[in-house]
Amino acid sequence: MKRPLVRINIAFCAGIFIAAKFKINFPAAYFLSLLVLTAALLSVKKRQRFGILIFSFIFLLGMAHYAGAPKIKKNIYRKPGKEIAANMFILKAKTKIEAIISRYLSGVPASILEAMVLGEKERIPPLVNHRMIRSGTVHILVVSGFNVGLVAFIVVLFLKLMRLPRRLRILITIPLLVAYCLVTGASSPVVRATVMAAVFLAGYLLKREPDIYNSSAAAVLFILMLSPEKLFDLGFQLSFLSVLSIVWLYPKLKSCLRLDSLKIRPLKYLISGALVSFSAWLGTMFPIAYNFKIFSPVAVLANVLIVPLAGLITFCGFTLAAFHYICPGLNRLFAYTIELLVLILLQVNAFLISLPFASFYLP
Amino acid sequence: MFNLTYEERRVILFLGIIALIGLGISYAVKINPAAEKIIKVNPDSKITKLDINRFSRGDLHNLRRISPKLGQKIIEYRNSHGPYENLEQLKEIKGIGDYRYEKLKELFYIEK
Numbered sequence: 001m002k003r004p005l006v007r008i009n010i011a012f013c014a015g016i017f018i019a020a021k022f023k024i025n026f027p028a029a030y031f032l033s034l035l036v037l038t039a040a041l042l043s044v045k046k047r048q049r050f051g052i053l054i055f056s057f058i059f060l061l062g063m064a065h066y067a068g069a070p071k072i073k074k075n076i077y078r079k080p081g082k083e084i085a086a087n088m089f090i091l092k093a094k095t096k097i098e099a100i101i102s103r104y105l106s107g108v109p110a111s112i113l114e115a116m117v118l119g120e121k122e123r124i125p126p127l128v129n130h131r132m133i134r135s136g137t138v139h140i141l142v143v144s145g146f147n148v149g150l151v152a153f154i155v156v157l158f159l160k161l162m163r164l165p166r167r168l169r170i171l172i173t174i175p176l177l178v179a180y181c182l183v184t185g186a187s188s189p190v191v192r193a194t195v196m197a198a199v200f201l202a203g204y205l206l207k208r209e210p211d212i213y214n215s216s217a218a219a220v221l222f223i224l225m226l227s228p229e230k231l232f233d234l235g236f237q238l239s240f241l242s243v244l245s246i247v248w249l250y251p252k253l254k255s256c257l258r259l260d261s262l263k264i265r266p267l268k269y270l271i272s273g274a275l276v277s278f279s280a281w282l283g284t285m286f287p288i289a290y291n292f293k294i295f296s297p298v299a300v301l302a303n304v305l306i307v308p309l310a311g312l313i314t315f316c317g318f319t320l321a322a323f324h325y326i327c328p329g330l331n332r333l334f335a336y337t338i339e340l341l342v343l344i345l346l347q348v349n350a351f352l353i354s355l356p357f358a359s360f361y362l363p
Numbered sequence: 364m365f366n367l368t369y370e371e372r373r374v375i376l377f378l379g380i381i382a383l384i385g386l387g388i389s390y391a392v393k394i395n396p397a398a399e400k401i402i403k404v405n406p407d408s409k410i411t412k413l414d415i416n417r418f419s420r421g422d423l424h425n426l427r428r429i430s431p432k433l434g435q436k437i438i439e440y441r442n443s444h445g446p447y448e449n450l451e452q453l454k455e456i457k458g459i460g461d462y463r464y465e466k467l468k469e470l471f472y473i474e475k
Contacts, residue, residue, distance in 0.1 A: 108404040108411055125411045126428045126470055157371050316381060333385025340388060340402045346410040361424055 005217035008058050012221060015062020016228045024066075036060060066228040090182045094118060097183075100324045101317070104335035109342040112141070116310060117317040119143035119184040128346065133292065134359045135352050136281065136299025140310035143184040145193030145243065147314060151180050152197050154318055170201045188223060188236035192243070195219035212247050216240065234291055238284050245283020250276055270304070277303035289362060298358035302349065309345045313338060407472040415471040416446040428470050433458060447473055 018024065024032065036059070097118060101110050111123035119142055121129070132138040155176050159169040174197075181194040199215035220240065223230050230236045253275045254260070262268045278300050289295050296302075316338045323330050352358060367375070391398045404411065413422055415437070423434040440456050441447060453459050453467055 106403055107406045125406075126426065127413060128411055130426050153374075157374060160367065160371065319378060319381070330382055333382045333389060336385040336388040336392075336402070337381045339404065340384070343402065343404050343410075346404060350410050 005214045005221065009217040009220050011058035012062035012065075012224060013231060015059040016066040016224060016231050018059075019062070019066035020229075020232065032060065062224075062228070065225070090179065093179070094120075094183050097321050100321050104320060104331050105338060108346075109339050112342055112345075113313065113317045113320075113338065115141040116314045117143070117147070117321070119187065119190070131349055131353055133294065134296060135302040135306070135349050136288075136296040136359075137302050137306045137310075137349065139242075140306060142189070143187070144189045144239070145196070146311065147184075148177060148180065148190060148193035148197055150311075150314060150318060152177055152201070154322070158322075167205060170205050174198050174201055188230055188233055189239035191223050192216070192219040192236075192239050195222045212243075216243060216247075234287065237287060241283045241287065242280040246276055246279045249279035249282065253279065273308070274300065274304045277307065293362040294359060295362060296359040298352050298355060302352045305348055305352070306345060309341060309348070313341045313345065316341065409474075412472040413470060414474045415450065416441065416473065418471075426470075428466055433463075449473065 098114060098120070101113050101117070105113060107123075108125060108128070111125070112128070114120045115124055121141060124141060129138065129141065132141055152173055155173045156169055159172060164172070177194050177197055181190050184190050196212075196215040196219050199218045200210045203210040203215075223236065254272070257271070257275070259268060259271060259275075262271070281299050281303070285295070316334055320331055320334050320338065323334065388398075388402055392402075406412075418438075420431065420434060420438065423429055423431060436456050436458065437453065440452070444452075447453075450464075450468055450471060450473065453471075454461075454464050459467065
């Protein structure tokens with residue numbers, strides 16, 4: 001397995017986990033580091049020593065990092081009160097996009113689009129949010145890796161239309177993704193997706209083969225280096241669990257069903273979508289059931305139908321924001337389409353949760 | 364001309380389709396303003412709110428805005444006084460002040 005970052009990650013996370021569970025303080029972590037390192041050096045064979053040494057070192061680094069890091073309850077990426085120029089710019093950009101959305105769309109579609117594009121959930125009607133939880137599709141109401149991918153795609157496409165060279169396109173896209181991450185509040189899923197996208201793009205820049213496991217590991221390390229407590233944050237766990245279960249499980253299910261040999265294209269896409277949804281559902285089913293006390297078998301079907309719709313709405317949302325500057329006249333047309341798509345999404349969701357055995361509340 | 368990939372060309376085509384759909388809807392609304400009600404999300408409808416004269420206790424399960432006890436009180440009021448005619452009647456229930464009423468307004472509507 002040539003995935004050094006994954007190994008480093010496992011060691012680092014294990015260190016944080018042990019430090020948190022056994023409430024190890026900084027001197028104890030330091031003392032334990034020396035003890036484990038010495039034991040590792042004395043016990044293993046010469047050939048394995050270097051690997052064990054590195055593993056132990058990272059494990060202890062994780063432990064010491066958790067023990068030494070200040071305990072911050074709030075989102076550490078947001079620093080209210082520090083009115084630096086960057087923060088002001090981000091706030092202005094966010095307010096501007098909100099204003100554009102509210103200008104063209106009516107109440108409910110505007111609130112849903114704000115959640116999908118900016119991660120702002122405050123204005124969403126409580127019943128809509130509740131029904132999305134029941135159908136297992138509430139993740140579409142937050143900014144996730146999908147949105148980051150969409151922003152990257154739109155930016156690269158726009159820069160390509162402007163005939164910029166490939167390297168320059170990548171160099172411009174990465175800071176813009178970071179800006180988008182900050183505009184949306186830098187929650188764990190967005191930071192994960194931004195780091196993964198940056199690693200992917202950097203891979204293209206350096207002509208290296210991108211590897212999803214290594215880029216996920218880089219994202220985990222980045223988030224945990226900034227805030228080790230995020231390891232116990234549900235959003236962080238669900239974000240990585242869903243990505244890893246899709247990456248690991250989906251190819252296996254696909255080859256099991258011999259999907260590549262299927263000739264009918266629309267059916268192939270439909271089954272692929274269902275398998276991705278099923279993989280993510282399987283990976284996140286237990287943490288969701290444990291934390292939210294809800295089990296939603298309808299989530300697989302709901303995600304197959306609702307995620308593409310949500311993707312369309314998000315894409316239209318970004319287009320709406322961009323066309324406000326390029327050609328505002330066209331925005332009325334986009335707004336009508338968004339209103340219709342939101343209506344379809346809500347109707348489909350309401351229908352799905354009305355199906356028998358759609359969801360169960362656990363005691 | 365721009366040396367676009369197949370996917371990028373598809374995205375641009377897709378944008379055109381979205382604009383065309385919007386144009387179609389806009390034309391439909393222009394010739395028949397009632398069409399707007401069909402394609403727009405009504406903020407006071409069953410897809411965004413609960414009908415206060417029809418909801419049951421099961422509908423409130425795990426809903427954050429309202430406790431089961433308060434939900435029961437609203438149902439009891441409906442059973443004893445008949446269907447709600449306006450949401451202001453909620454204020455007559457013990458435990459619902461102006462603040463809570465504003466929160467409940469976002470949850471209920473009256474089917475006309």
